Amino acid sequence: MDAISGICSQCGASLERAIVREVRHYEETRLMQVTCAACEQSFFAVATEAPRANPISFDEVIVAARALDHAHSLSQLFGPQFAS
Numbered sequence: 001m002d003a004i005s006g007i008c009s010q011c012g013a014s015l016e017r018a019i020v021r022e023v024r025h026y027e028e029t030r031l032m033q034v035t036c037a038a039c040e041q042s043f044f045a046v047a048t049e050a051p052r053a054n055p056i057s058f059d060e061v062i063v064a065a066r067a068l069d070h071a072h073s074l075s076q077l078f079g080p081q082f083a084s
């Protein structure tokens with residue numbers, strides 16, 4: 001599936017071979033579960049379809065992980081326009 005750039009915050013391995021699974025998809029925004037191929041640490045990241053130089057940054061991964069700890073719906077993650 002999609003390849004992402006960056007390194008695992010847990011073990012420092014490249015995430016190029018990480019397992020990326022789409023959890024939720026709303027219009028151009030996708031919530032991805034990323035599992036490190038080296039240490040199997042998994043975390044969540046938000047990706048958009050719009051082309052960008054760096055599709056998923058670590059800042060976004062950290063923000064998404066924190067948001068997911070507290071969120072119970074897509075609207076809490078992405079704003080009221082994502083209410084289902």
Ligand SMILES: [Zn+2]
Binds near residue numbers: 039
């Ligand atoms: Zn790792």
